[in-house]
Every structure is written in C-alpha cells, then in structure tokens.
Amino acid sequence: MTLTAALETALAVLVLGAATWAVVARAAFAATVGFVSYGLLLALVWVQLAAIDVALTEVAIGSGLTGVLLLSVSARLSVTEAATSAGPGLALRLLAALGCAAISAALAVAILTLPDPTPSLAPEVMAALPATGVGNPVTGVLMAFRGFDTLLEKIVLVLALIGVWSLAPDRYWGGRPTSLYMRPRDSVLPFFARTLPPLGVLLGLHLMWVGADAPGGAFPGGTVLAATWLIVMMASLRHTPAIGSSWLRLGIISGPAVFLVVGAAGLLVAGAFLAYPVDYAKPLIILIEVPMLLTIALVLGLLVAGPPDSAEGGS
C-alpha cells in the first residue's frame, strides 16, 4: 500500500468514525461536535478528490454554518433534554434502522451499477466555458449553464429566513433578535471582534472575486462575511438589525431580484430567460454575484440570529 492510499484509508476510517459518533451520541451537544468534525473531515476528502469548490462549501455551510445552527439548537434543547431521557421505542428504532438501511442499499446499488466510464457533461462544459468569460467551470455551471437552479436556491434561502422569522410572537414582530448577544464581561471577545472584520471582509470579497477563475464563489465568500458579522454582534459591539427595517429587507432580496431582472433582460436581448449576450457574459455574472453575496451574508447571519425576541427597534 502506498503512502497516499494509507492516508486515504485513514481519512475514510476517520470520516466513518465521526459519522457514527454523530449518530449514536445521546446528548445533542456531543452529537453536534461529532457532526462538525465529520464535516471538516469530509472537506479533506473533497480536497483529496480535487473538488476544492465542494470542499469550501462543505466547510463553510455543511460544517460551519449548520454546526453553529445545531449548537444553538442544542443549547436551547438542553433544558428539556434532561427531562425526556426516555428514547424512542423498539418498534420506532427498528423502523428507522430499516429505512436508513434501505436508502443506503439503494444508493450503493445506484452507484455500483453506473456505466463505466461514468456519463459526464464535463467535456461539453469545458468546450462551452470560454463563451461565459469565466475560467472556473464550477462558477460557469452555477452562474450560466444552470443559472436557473442557482436563482431558485437564492429564493429558497429567503424563504428559509421568512420561516425562521415567522416563529416570532406578534408583539416582537419587526423587532431585533437578541439571543445572540453574549454580553462579555472582559475584553477578550470584543478585541477579537474588532481585529477580525478587516480580515474577514477582505477574505469574503476575495473568495467571491477569485470564484470566477479559481475555487471560491459567492457562497463561501458570503459565509465568511456572515461569520464576521455574527462575531461582531455576539461581542455586543453592534446591534442585531431590526427585522422590520426596509433597508435590511431590500438587502435580503437584492440577490434574487437582480438575478431576475438580468434574467428577464436576457429574454429581450439574448432570446431566452437567463441567457446572457456573449460579449457581456462576464460583467453580467459579476453584476449578479455582488448582490447575491449580500443576500447570502445577510440571510445566513440572520438565520443564526434567529427570530426576533425583543420589540426594541421595531416600528
């Protein structure tokens, strides 16, 4: 066995171990820690498969953002968790095990019966990529060839945020989410939150900008911006925004809105919805990506901040 093969095997064992831990851990907090480690290890697997874009997204969204969401959930559940020690009954467990085994078996059959060589659109993407003006095939697929999926994805983000906000009691509607504030008693977290933003903003914009020609893009970039913003709010240096603010709402819908306008203009200019005139494809893609970055950063930050629980700042 070569050194690479040995490392890959060790990585696979670690991924399976972390996954098993996340499933069998009884306490929600321990399971979340397992899940986050699983995501980080999985990102190493994607790097090993030379899928750097997927690795970045896995770290940013799959492990980072989802991990933070799960952590805040487990903190909220810790009160009730102790009270409900009784697990699900034997029948339910057997049913769940059967369901999971069936899905795993179906996935395994689907993957093992794939024809060899695996059907792929990759050569066609590479052939058509120069027309888009971007150099990174992943960005080309996301923004041009499958632009419709990306548009719908952004709308789903906004819908998810509306879902979280709809949990607010009527009296707090339009107010601020305050559960984020940690009200630190020393200067450690505030110092961190003052040092980080210049780096975080630079890195977030950089990730979006290089996404045209190298691994990166609006999603990893927006996640970095959201994380930086969250740390500033956690350190209580800045207020969380009041969800009734029109500016905030405009910022949130700016990504899908600009995407829709450019897409509709494509109907007139290039003859199809979401089609770009060839000479202007690159500038149009950047025009779409900038508001999309804003939408992603705002929505991800506000998803973590949760529903408003204070009438402060409301109208």
Place this chain on the structure above:
Amino acid sequence: MSTLVDVFSMTAVVAGAFFFLAGVVGLIRFPDTLSRLHALTKADNLGLGLIVVGLLSQAGGIAAAFKLLFVWLLVLLASSTVGQMIGRVARDAEPPA
C-alpha cells in the same frame, strides 16, 4: 542543498506533530478543564507553528509562504480567544479545589 532543506522541513513537521500528540495525550489524561485547555492550546500554537515553519521552505513562492504564515496567525488569534473564553466559563463553573 535541497536535501538539507527537506531534512529541515521533515524535522520541523515531525516536531509539530509531536506537540499535537502531546496535546491530545494531555487532553485525555489531565484531571480538570483548565489543565486540559492548557495542553490543547500548546498543541495549537507550537504544533501548528512548527508545521508551518517546516512547510515554508516547500511553499514554492513568497505569496504561498505568506498565506501559510497568515493561517498560523489566524489560528493563534482564534484559539487564544476561544481558550480565554472557555477558561472563564470553566472557572465560573468549577471553582478551584
């Protein structure tokens, strides 16, 4: 010359890995939260620092070398902040015996 550089890289990386190993042993063996935290932060700072120093000569360019140093500085900043915060929570939760 290049053999010498390689030997230096390997020595530094192995020394870094040793600090990580020591940190993990401390994390498992030490009796209370503050000592465990102490063991862990040493692994982060020195272990990663030595690995970065070892990789600097292999980076193949000034830009890549600066990125490596930058990663180390960011981890230093984040881990010392988190270490302080966990330490405070631990001190409030379990007063020294």
